[in-house]
Amino acid sequence: MTERLTIALIYGSGREGRFADTIAGWLEPELAGFHQYDIIRIDPAELVFTPGGLDEASAERVESQILQADAFLIVTPEYNHAYPAALKAIIDSCFRPWHAKPIAFISYGGVSGGLRAVEQLRLVFAELHAVAIRETVSLAHAWTQFDPAGNPFRPGQLNGQLTVLMRRLTWWANALKTARIATRYDEAAA
Ligand SMILES: Cc1cc2nc3c(=O)[nH]c(=O)nc-3n(C[C@H](O)[C@H](O)[C@H](O)COP(=O)(O)O)c2cc1C
Structure with a gap:
């Protein structure tokens, strides 16, 4: 497909x-080069958080974006050897829309390089019936990898890693989209 x-x-x-x-x-202009994708953005800076998670309007918006998506690319820092609370609130805002879809991490x-956060996210996404793919782009001491204008010092290396990750993600996105169309995921274990 x-x-x-x-x-x-x-x-x-x-x-x-x-x-x-x-x-x-760096990332968003590079992603624009993957022409088979329409890109939608979920950004905690544009959402409203309450003690119970996202507020109703934000939760509805995020759920419909997750439902619409065939694949996910999560860009996460590491906070105290884990991923940020804002990201967990986004993840927890819905359940079924994640099912049988692939996830890649930057x-x-x-x-x-944030890999401890990623390893924890793999456990979380197993519970959401999502497929976390092996390849990652990981930026150790990230602030040393870009010049003051935001250009990566080693664009070839970074873009090469992104290309491999995107090819794997695309393979899984196509495979799982075909499978979801052939059989509703809920019905597979009914
Ligand atoms: C609360 C907090 C905890 C952090 N803990 C870690 C950590 O455990 N390991 C690490 O490599 N960096 C840690 N850092 C550094 C962040 O990875 C780094 O500041 C990164 O730029 C944060 O991403 P952001 O600026 O997009 O929020 C921490 C930063 C914050 C704010």
Whole structure:
């Protein structure tokens, strides 16, 4: 299947002054080069959070975006060896719309490049019947990898890793979309 796919780009950080915006400045123009994808953006900085999670309007908006998506690309930093609370609130805002869809991760942080956050997210997404793919793009000491204008010092290496990740994600997105159309996922274990 080579039809168009929708990818939801989900940011983990909503902090003011976040490094996520530097990552986005590199990533979003690169993603535009993957022409088979329509890209939708889920950004904690544009959502309203309450002690119980997203507020009703934000939760409805996020659920409909997750439902629409065929694949997910999660861009997450590492906070105290885990992923940010804002990202968990986004993940927990719905259940079935995640089912039988692939997830890829771009992570960043200090020495670990955010990989400890990613390993925890793999456990979370297993519970949501989603498929977390192996390939990642991981930025260790992320702030040393971009010049003051936000350009990566090693664009070839970074873009090469992104291309591999996107090819894997596309394979899974096509395979799982075909499977979801052939058999409703809920019915597979009914
Ligand atoms: C509350 C907090 C905890 C952090 N804990 C870690 C950590 O455990 N490991 C790490 O590599 N970096 C850690 N960092 C550094 C972040 O990965 C780094 O500041 C990153 O830029 C945060 O992403 P953001 O600016 O997009 O929010 C932490 C930062 C914050 C704010």
